Amino acid sequence: MNRLRLVIFLALTLSSLTAATVETRTTRYSEADMLPVRSATMTSGQVQSRPHSTPGLPAIFLIGEDARSRDWLLKRLQVLQRLRAVGLVVQVGSIAGLEQLRALAKGLTLSPVAADDLAKRLGIRHYPVLITATAIEQ
Secondary structure, X not given: OXXXXXXXXXXXXXXXXXXXXXXXXXXOOOHHHHOOEEOOOOEEOOOOOEEOOOOOOOOXXXXXXXXHHHXXXXXXXXXXXXXXXXXXXXXXXXXXXXXXXXXXOOOXXXXXXXXXXXXXXXXXXXXXXXXXXXXXXX
C-alpha cells in the first residue's frame, strides 16, 4: 500500500510540472555563455617537469589569461603547433580575453574549460603547463 501511495504521489508531482515551470532556452548557447572560467584548484605559477605515462593521450596545454601564460604561449608556440596541442583556458574572464589568447595561439584550438578534475588527477596545481603522453612540463 505504501508503494502505491508513493507511485501516485510521484505521478501527481510530475504531472503538475508544466511548460511554464520549466525554463526553455530559445537561442543557441555560445562560448560567452560559458564565461567566466575560474579553476578553483589552479593558479598561475611554476611547474616542476616530471615524467608521465598515459599512452595515447594527445598533447594538451593549460593556460590562463595572465601575463605568465601569454609569455609561455609565445615562447612555446612552435612546439605546441608541432605537437598539434589543444589548449584548455582554465582562467579567463571574458570573450575578449579568450579572443586575445587565440590571436597569440595561431593555428591552435583553445577552449574555455575549468579543468580542476583533470588537474587533481594529474597532480597539477599551476599553469601554464604542457601535458603529453610522456611528460608534464612547463
